[in-house]
């Protein structure tokens with residue numbers, strides 16, 4: 001990404017309302033949040049657009065709502081509300097929250113469908129296959145385990161029906177070329193190769209963009225065939241442009257193509273093949289896709305039955321929004337497959353934030369107050385600590401860079417022992433230089449942390465830039481009792 005960026009459009013996937021928000025959703029959303037905050041600092045808030053939301057149509061939603069004795073709309077209102085609540089608790093700074101049941105979204109999806117039909121890329125044909133309601137997709141015989149969908153442990157239904165199809169085949173060479181030329185960015189390289197492999201294997205048939213209303217009762221009607229509902233993926237993927245008021249909206253003209261679309265591995269094919277094909281059919285430029293790997297929680301796959309599905313609300317309640325984000329992002333490098341060690345969160349909080357940053361702030365401000373009467377003659381310069389890492393989406397590495405400075409400062413204090421220097425008037429100059437250096441580094445630690453911890457960062461900067469520096473009366477990171 002070059003430094004002459006003028007606008008930045010960031011999206012998370014819209015989350016399917018079949019479950020309450022969990023840490024998997026939170027991870028993607030936090031990553032997007034940090035990047036959005038970073039670019040707002042760089043190019044101004046008005047030039048950044050950060051989108052998230054919920055995906056609310058499909059047979060599974062109708063099925064779950066019926067089970068609970070609710071209408072699909074009541075059910076999706078409830079779960080969509082839970083996502084909004086979770087993002088509020090984690091202090092997520094999205095500019096817009098889209099719901100696929102929004103009237104505006106539905107209206108533009110109909111416009112998109114009509115355009116695709118006019119372009120001649122849709123055709124009607126018989127579809128026959130095995131359909132897993134859990135997955136919301138037809139699945140292959142070869143994917144079944146003992147006759148059941150392995151993800152949902154249920155037998156798929158045999159479906160034969162007339163569907164409208166999107167002629168994906170004709171776009172595959174163009175998608176391949178776009179990926180190779182970097183016009184369609186798929187990051188990291190391992191995922192790019194995976195997509196190229198899918199295209200080369202010719203294992204990507206045309207896909208249907210509709211279902212009969214008998215099999216999928218909850219969705220957007222096809223405008224030219226009311227017996228058919230729009231397939232949930234076409235509806236869902238369109239959100240990235242309907243949210244910008246495609247095709248004539250000012251936001252669309254300003255922000256498309258997306259500069260960072262974050263997604264998990266399980267929806268790679270839809271985003272790196274189907275979505276670009278739809279965009280090419282609409283003659284639109286292609287986005288940049290950033291894919292994160294699967295991760296486990298304390299060494300185990302997340303699952304409801306194991307009871308290790310962590311609610312973002314519980315984390316936010318225990319640690320606060322900003323510390324929760326730190327603890328999650330510091331676990332592993334973006335794009336890697338790894339583990340989130342929640343069982344170590346409390347210990348890591350005490351080590352990194354209470355004993356690391358919090359202690360450094362207390363020590364430095366205490367000494368400036370005591371030895372220099374709170375006055376320090378210092379020109380603050382933002383060294384833009386860790387910014388290059390954030391630009392490259394190396395969030396964990398950015399935090400490591402910042403924590404290295406924290407560690408170096410604490411070591412410097414232990415080595416130089418300012419309390420000994422303070423005993424002799426002739427060391428006054430040296431003491432002053434040392435404290436200046438420490439305050440300067442602390443200031444840069446705080447500015448570097450701004451996209452991750454905006455409030456804590458602002459608190460630290462306010463303390464350091466006050467007329468008179470004082471040790472904070474309350475620690476900004478209170479110690480957690482580990483026996484909890």
Ligand SMILES: [Zn+2]
Nearest residue numbers: 132134135149
């Ligand atoms: Zn399934």
